[in-house]
Amino acid sequence: MNETISIQQLKSGMFVVEVTKQTGKVKIKNQGWVKTAEAIKKLKKVGVLEVVIDPSKTLQKDPPPPVKTEQVDVQNSPEDTVHNEPQTPADPWASSVSFEKEVGKAQKLYNQAKALQKRAFADIQQGKNIDVKPFKDVAHGFMDSVFRQQDALTCLTRMREKDAYLMEHSINVSILITIFAKHLGFSSDLIHELATGALLHDIGKVKIDEDILLKPSKLTDEEFEQIQQHAHFSKEILEQAGLSGIAIEIAGFHHERIDGSGYPYGKKGDELSQYARMAAIIDVYDALTADRVYKTGLTPIAAFKILKDGAGTAFDDTLVNQFIQCIGVHPVGTLVKLSNHKVGIISRSNPSNPMRPVVKVFYNAKHSRYIEVEDINLAKGWADVELEAAVKPELFGLDLMRFFKSSMIG
Template identity: 45%
Template sequence: MKTIPIDQLICGMFIVNIAQQQAGASLNVKGLIKDPAQIALLKSKGVTAVVIDPAKQQVTSLDDGDDGEFRHARAGTAPTVLSARQSTKKTSMAQELARAEKLYAEAKNLQKRAFRDISNGKTIDVADFRNCADGIIDSVFRNQDALLCMSRIRDKDAYLLEHSVNVSILMSIFAKYLNMEESVIEQLATGALLHDIGKIQVPDAVLNKPGRLTDEEFVEMRKHVEYSRDILQQTEGISAISLDVAANHHERLDGKGYPAGLSGEQISLYSRMIAIVDTYDAITAQRVYKSGQTSVKALKILLADSPHHFDPVLVKQFISAIGMYPPGTLVKLDSEKLALVLENNPGSLTCPIVKVFYHGTKRHYLTPVTLDLTNARCNDAINTAVDALEYKIDLKKFFNQFMLKT
């Protein structure tokens, strides 16, 4: 191990820990330096010296004629990627919910404004969407269950606005679980926010039809992907990754997707991810003309459609990222009581923390009680996920009354 001043730190070096930082700073980082922005961030946080492991250094000098610049060796084997957000202090569900609610509302308003601007012939300001994505990612790193819960409490009349916000939240959680670099997560989250922007150019009679589309209408609906691609190709500042996920979120591994009919290795990792996320959110969505499926049903559909449509490895990783019963899911316990899932227990995907509030058999509300289903003294367990409409429960009203106000 070797201690060096921060000014000697270069891309390709592997940080073991912080050796010295200014008073008041409390960073705890470890990993491979892959971007000069990471070094700048450490300096801005008051780090003055770091401990590196020369054995894990992944930098080799170029030929003498290249002015002493550096090139990176293949970095795929690095055990940890340095992330400022990974050192962010985690918050409780109660602490994060208020911020999550505000973020969610702001993201919906941004979508509404973007749709209006496009309709009026104006261009999109990508910076606004990047800032929105950054806020979502920050919340995810503090406590992902808060925004995940918000994404499940749907407004059946706001699918167009909420869907892209939910996909951005889910993509951020998915990419975080896969330990992707922050810059990549930000581009994925931004692309997800914009992936359905082309729907504003689909005729209202098709877009908002309260029922099954005809073959001709479905052809028109499919064009929204091309519209999104064309809009974003003309948008200044859009990244290649953001454009990729927007243009290819309906492509499928067997080549039966659209609009280009890409298959197999023609579909990037990022587009494979958003295909899973987009489908999951669409299946679970409550709409004016149909009830959403439970999260468990949606996950089973994704598994059943693998490997023909979806990457089976990524589907299983997605399930691990959000849990079998994601926060915001309504479940029935063995006791016949109904509960809202609040938080995942990382060690047990089937035993989350829940808030019990309704008796499914006697059909009446109960005084809300929080239960950790991993607790040995808890004599209850999840029987199944259920639909709130089956019990005539206004889940959004309950959430607002007992979750956001307490």
């Protein structure tokens, strides 16, 4: 719940929602974190006396705030504007281990989560309540991996198995919401709640007929009504298992839309928390980019376009923009073609220049043959090579899962 405090009570790390009392006519251009004492001094300077904060978003020392989160920006004269803090070499959110070292651990964690999903589905089918503790443990594992080296788990969310969507989707949403919450500077406890809820957000699909879930053709009105109930079932299952709060919101409301066009409850606007809005965006993004038995997934850029088209109506406009900034134009794990005809997977991102990541190449499109695996850092020493486009593996007949397991994990 939001709180109104005086400017004297405002501390570094607090999230400012709005200004409620002031002597001047300053306007807050965007909500955000006040990350320095200097920023607070500037707010006082322009006459701010009282603000509304969201205590749930107060940045904690563990984990420390990322440099990319929005800073409170005051619209006034140039000298009175509170700017974002520049990134420094001592960025506490920088990866503590290499991608190569983390990816093996990430794969084991991902497999553990899939096994846990299968066991939970079996328990529900047998009329048992699910044990949520193992899910909480896996959520902690995702957090630890993301804080060590988030590119490893990000890459795994892009390695899809067409017949495993039901299991992988919830895992991917959990990983992506962890990364997104980290980007937004949420506290570790809050991130853990989000990750746990996302892991279980689609558990209600176990109560939907499999023929309907996997139907390749258009659903009938009756079948679609059944599909819509899975969110209600998920909420019900988690409540019976003893979960509450954010996890319940994500499970029950991830298909709701801010314009009221979602399901199953038709909630809209302020009825949907920031967490439910985040889950809605990520749920759609992962579904759009997924390869399934009956369809090929979209590229991330194509999925981002759909989200942008729905921003402000179906989806929260600010959160859509923040999510795209967080994930990047070409997310880690995306298959890309370079201007030198080499094809590979983006293995490390480059936030300062998204079009110049590290690409692990393994195929030559011009000669239609595999080549020796090589890391090409487009930001260093490869100025004459450009990232041309994201491509689908089907274009070259590539099996990314096979390559990933043999070449990146060993």
